[in-house]
Amino acid sequence: MEVFLFYTLAAILVVFAIFTVTARNPVRSALYLVSALLGMAGLFFLLKAEFVGAVQILVYVGGIMVLFLFVIMLVSVREVQGERRANRQWKTAVVLATVLSVELIFFVVGGADVFRTEAVKQGVITQIQTANTQNVGQMLYTNYLLPFEIASILLLVAMIGAVVLARKEL
Amino acid sequence: MPEIPQIDNLWEFFRENSAAIGPQLQLIIWGLGILCVDFLIPAQKKGRGAIYALGGLFMASIHLYWFWGISPGPAFYNMVTLDFFARYFNLLFLAAAFLTVIMSYRYLDIEDEQHTEYYALILFATAGMMFMAGAIDLVSLFVGLELMSISTYVLVGFLRSQKRSNEAAMKYFLLGAFSTGIILYGMSLLYGLSGSTNLNEIGRQIVGLENNTLLVLSLFMMMAGLCFKIAAVPFHMWVPDAYEGAPTSITAFMSVAVKAAAFSIFFRIFYLAFGDVREIYIFALAVIAMVTMTWGNVAALTQDNVKRLLAYSSISHAGFVLMGLVAGTDFGVTASAIYLLAYTFMNLGAWSVVILLRRQDIPGETLEDFNGLYFKHPAIAVLMLIFFLSLAGIPPLAGFIAKYFVFAAVLEVALSSGEAHSSLMVWVAVVGALNVVVSVYYYFRIVVSMFIRKDYLPAPLSFSAGLVVVLVITGLFTVLIGIYPEPFISLARAASLSLT
Numbered sequence: 317m318e319v320f321l322f323y324t325l326a327a328i329l330v331v332f333a334i335f336t337v338t339a340r341n342p343v344r345s346a347l348y349l350v351s352a353l354l355g356m357a358g359l360f361f362l363l364k365a366e367f368v369g370a371v372q373i374l375v376y377v378g379g380i381m382v383l384f385l386f387v388i389m390l391v392s393v394r395e396v397q398g399e400r401r402a403n404r405q406w407k408t409a410v411v412l413a414t415v416l417s418v419e420l421i422f423f424v425v426g427g428a429d430v431f432r433t434e435a436v437k438q439g440v441i442t443q444i445q446t447a448n449t450q451n452v453g454q455m456l457y458t459n460y461l462l463p464f465e466i467a468s469i470l471l472l473v474a475m476i477g478a479v480v481l482a483r484k485e486l
Numbered sequence: 487m488p489e490i491p492q493i494d495n496l497w498e499f500f501r502e503n504s505a506a507i508g509p510q511l512q513l514i515i516w517g518l519g520i521l522c523v524d525f526l527i528p529a530q531k532k533g534r535g536a537i538y539a540l541g542g543l544f545m546a547s548i549h550l551y552w553f554w555g556i557s558p559g560p561a562f563y564n565m566v567t568l569d570f571f572a573r574y575f576n577l578l579f580l581a582a583a584f585l586t587v588i589m590s591y592r593y594l595d596i597e598d599e600q601h602t603e604y605y606a607l608i609l610f611a612t613a614g615m616m617f618m619a620g621a622i623d624l625v626s627l628f629v630g631l632e633l634m635s636i637s638t639y640v641l642v643g644f645l646r647s648q649k650r651s652n653e654a655a656m657k658y659f660l661l662g663a664f665s666t667g668i669i670l671y672g673m674s675l676l677y678g679l680s681g682s683t684n685l686n687e688i689g690r691q692i693v694g695l696e697n698n699t700l701l702v703l704s705l706f707m708m709m710a711g712l713c714f715k716i717a718a719v720p721f722h723m724w725v726p727d728a729y730e731g732a733p734t735s736i737t738a739f740m741s742v743a744v745k746a747a748a749f750s751i752f753f754r755i756f757y758l759a760f761g762d763v764r765e766i767y768i769f770a771l772a773v774i775a776m777v778t779m780t781w782g783n784v785a786a787l788t789q790d791n792v793k794r795l796l797a798y799s800s801i802s803h804a805g806f807v808l809m810g811l812v813a814g815t816d817f818g819v820t821a822s823a824i825y826l827l828a829y830t831f832m833n834l835g836a837w838s839v840v841i842l843l844r845r846q847d848i849p850g851e852t853l854e855d856f857n858g859l860y861f862k863h864p865a866i867a868v869l870m871l872i873f874f875l876s877l878a879g880i881p882p883l884a885g886f887i888a889k890y891f892v893f894a895a896v897l898e899v900a901l902s903s904g905e906a907h908s909s910l911m912v913w914v915a916v917v918g919a920l921n922v923v924v925s926v927y928y929y930f931r932i933v934v935s936m937f938i939r940k941d942y943l944p945a946p947l948s949f950s951a952g953l954v955v956v957l958v959i960t961g962l963f964t965v966l967i968g969i970y971p972e973p974f975i976s977l978a979r980a981a982s983l984s985l986t
Contacts, residue, residue, distance in 0.1 A: 422699070430700060431678045458491045462507070462562035466617060466629040469514055470636060473610050476521065477640030480603050481655070 321362055329355035342388045350381050367449040491563065505553055506561035506568040506620065509546040509576055510613045516542025517609035524602045535602030536591045542609050543584050550576055557984075564684050565626040566617065574823060574981035575619035575750045582743035582830050583612040585956050589838045590735040592950035596844060597733065599645055608739070611637035615747035624673045624683040627751055631669075631715075635662055638744055642732040654731025661724045665714035672707030675700050689759040696763050705760060705767055709774075712755070715748035716804045719778040726785075729797035730851075734844060737793065738837030741800040742830040749807060749826060753819055756811060758985055764814055768907060772812045772914050778805030779921040786928045792840055793851050795928060796833075799877065802921060803829055806892055812914055813895040819982035821891035824975060828884035828967050832876040835960030839870045842953055845945045856935040858942030866947070867936045869961050874929040876964045879922050884967035891975075893918060 332352035339345040353376045360369035423430055456464050493499045504511065520538045527534050553568060560567045568576075587608060594600045610633060617630030639662060643655025677683055679700055680691035695701045714721040729737045760767065782802030789795040807829070810822030843850030860867035876885035893915055900911035967974050 419703075458493055459563045460565070460625055461493075462565040463623075463625045463629045466614075466626070466633060469610065469613070470629060470633045473607065473633060473640075474636050476603055476607070477636060480601070480607075480640055481643055481646060 318362065322359070325355050325358040325362065328352070329359065343385065346381060346384045346388055349384075350377055353377050353381070365448060367452045370449075503561035505556075505558035506566055507617075508549040508553060508558075508568075509580070510616045510620075512546040512549050513542050513609045513613040513616070516545065517606045517613070520602050520606040520609070527602065532600045532602050533591055533595065535605035536587050538602075539587045539605035539609055540584070543580055543587065543612070546576075546612075547580050550580070560622060562626075565623045566620045567622050568620055570984035571750075571753075571981045572616070572620035574977055575746060576616050577977075578746050578827055578830055579612050579615045579619070579743050582739060582746070582834065583608055585834050585838075585959065586735055586739040586743075588952040589738070589834075589841055589956045590733075591952050592948060593733065593735050593841050593844060596846065596948055597645055599647075599733075601644075604641065604644055607637045607641050611641070611739075612743070615743060615750075618747045619750040621751065621754065622685050624677065624685070624688075627685075627754070628670065628673065631748075631751065632666065634744065634747055635666065635715075638736070638740060641736045642728055642740070644736065645733050648731070650731040651733070652731075654728045657724050658728040658732075661714065665711045665721065667711075668707050668714075669711030672704040672711065675704035675707070679704070685754060685759040689762065692760070693762050696766060701763070702766055705763075706770070708755060709767060709770065712748060712752050713774060716745055716752065716807075717801050718774050718804050718808065719781040719801065722778070722782070722801050725801055726794045726797045729800070730791060730793045734793065734837060734841045737797075738834050738841075741796070741837070742826075742833050745800070745804060746826045746830065749822065752811065753822070753985065757814065757819055761814070768812065768814065769910065771808065772907075772910050775805045775808035775812050776914055776917040778802065778808065779918060780805075780924075783921050783924040783928070787924070789928070790853050791851050792853065792856070792932065795932070796836060796840070799925065799928070800833065802925060803833075803877075805921075806889065806918060809892040809896050809914060809918060813892075813899045813911070815895065815899060816979075816982050817898060818892075818895040819985060820975070820978045821888075821895040823978035823981050824891050824967075824971075825888035827974060827978065828876070828888040828964075831960045831963040831967070832873050832884055835957060835964060836870065836873040836877065838953055838956045838960065839866060839873070842866065842947050842949070842957075845948050848943065848945055853932060853935050854941075855943060856932055857939040859936040861940065862942050863947060866957075869957055870936060871933055872961060872964055874933055876968065878926045878929045880926075882968045884964045884971075887968055887971045887975075889918075889922065 329352050332348045332355065335348040336345050336352060339348055353372060357369045357372040357377070360366070360372055516538060519542075520535050523538070524532075524535070550573060554573065557570065557573075558568045587605060590604065590608075594604065614630050614633030614635075614637060618627060618634060621627035621630055639655055639659040642658050643651055645651035673683075676688060676692075679695065679698065680688040682688055682691065692701055710721060714724075717725045729741065732740065756767070756771075779802045782798045782800075782805060786795050786798035786802070789798060803825075807822045807825050810818040810820075810825065812818070813821070840850065843855050848855060856870075859870070872883065876883035879885045879889035896911050896915045896918070899905055900908045900915065902908075905911070
């Protein structure tokens with residue numbers, strides 16, 4: 317069952333990812349990306365990382381993609397459609413893609429052993445806890461309380477920054 | 487997975503832990519305060535924000551002074567500390583922010599962009615730097631870095647009516663976000679390898695992993711991202727444009743405080759956590775240091791815009807600071823720390839003279855704008871000469887002490903017996919020495935304009951009480967660190983020794 321689910325989700329992810337880059341219409345491209353991200357979220361659920369999966373849906377599918385769609389619909393789509401598929405940046409893209417593929421192959425070949433260092437063997441990371449979301453929540457409000465609070469200041473600064481730069485008159 | 491602790495009494499918890507983040511708290515509270523009282527300030531008097539910002543910086547300094555001798559240990563579950571290293575850098579950030587706020591006041595009036603948000607953002611950026619300097623955990627280090635970076639992105643684009651400023655902010659933001667992503671990727675790999683985000687714990691766990699491909703990968707990713715932040719070649723492309731387009735006061739702030747903050751986490755990560763696996767990166771770091779010094783200097787030779795010239799010179803100075811890290815000893819870190827302190831004062835001084843030349847209708851950025859300055863304002867010209875002599879590393883000024891220490895640190899390692907990298911160290915020292923000679927040339931191009939050319943532009947300089955204060959303070963410290971460096975050296979030494 318798990319294997320079946322994995323291959324289904326992986327297929328969804330890969331197929332829609334390919335559609336995302338090949339689609340001519342940016343709106344469609346964005347919608348394909350939504351589907352790909354949903355597939356990714358499914359994979360996270362399968363890995364028993366339900367918190368990451370839920371955040372994936374909430375933040376990426378819910379927040380960021382809606383923002384993408386807004387931007388795409390606000391700028392004129394026609395001009396983009398007429399452009400060539402490969403623009404000047406294709407060389408950079410090839411280099412980056414090569415680097416990432418090499419890394420991916422490294423991880424696939426190495427499997428889970430890649431991260432099985434002495435530290436892990438000694439039991440620093442003992443086991444995957446079952447109550448994932450609960451643990452994340454508790455860690456966030458104890459061990460990682462300070463970064464969590466700094467992040468709130470960070471978001472405030474980003475908001476102020478956006479207002480300062482975008483408003484016509486201050 | 488580490489044990490999950492319980493916080494029973496939140497107030498008690500906060501009271502026990504807040505000492506270590508005192509200065510940051512002050513800055514954030516005052517920054518928020520500025521934003522809150524903004525609507526009470528009439529539109530023509532937005533410059534009052536500068537006074538509140540100075541208040542915040544003053545209170546943060548008081549806080550730092552209170553805890554100077556006490557050294558609040560690791561707080562918030564080993565997230566942040568206020569050890570001597572952090573305090574040393576906090577002092578540097580406060581000094582830089584203080585001088586920047588004073589010199590900004592008049593400059594923003596001239597540019598007609600006087601807004602309270604500017605001062606609030608400077609406070610937030612400074613708080614972010616302090617979190618960086620005090621961070622002993624990858625997570626708090628990263629949020630501190632982002633707090634600083636995002637504030638600076640906005641400040642760079644603060645002159646909204648100028649296309650140049652917009653372009654600079656855009657470039658800085660895109661490349662900055664990219665480099666942040668690279669750092670974060672490196673961090674995530676490191677977490678996977680060591681099972682911890684704590685720097686000390688990571689340092690313990692990665693011993694013996696020198697040949698692990700992932701460790702090498704994560705190390706170089708973090709190095710690349712950090713080299714972007716300190717503006718080292720080959721990750722320096724954004725520097726000239728961002729420095730030229732940003733408001734000059736912010737350029738000054740970026741070239742000293744942002745750079746010093748990035749160096750502080752460079753030390754924490756590469757000296758503290760990666761100190762035992764130095765073999766992996768020492769060669770790359772030495773090459774980066776040499777190329778940075780050389781490229782910054784060579785590119786500065788042909789610049790006619792003083793802002794770009796100082797931008798390239800700041801790239802080459804990053805190379806010199808890296809020399810201390812290449813040495814990789816206590817003494818090396820001391821040398822880098824003292825270099826950053828000296829650089830703060832001499833560079834802020836030089837930038838404030840550039841601000842002084844920004845007159846109504848005259849950008850004051852080209853070499854011609856400096857023509858004949860000596861004949862009209864001898865005091866300013868002599869001060870600028872002092873800053874440039876110091877930047878070039880000529881005794882008996884602060885820059886000489888700084889350069890002397892980084893060279894001494896590298897040569898000490900080169901001459902010590904049993905050192906595997908002595909020839910590499912010698913090379914670094916030789917390239918550094920050659921670069922000192924090159925840098926004298928382009929600093930003196932401006933000096934020649936000031937002292938020999940006579941076609942002075944008639945428009946009056948934009949003097950203000952604040953700028954004079956900045957010039958006096960920076961000039962004083964540039965000379966003081968040069969002729970009586972002992973107290974500063976002992977500060978830097980204590981800072982490097984507390985880095986364990």
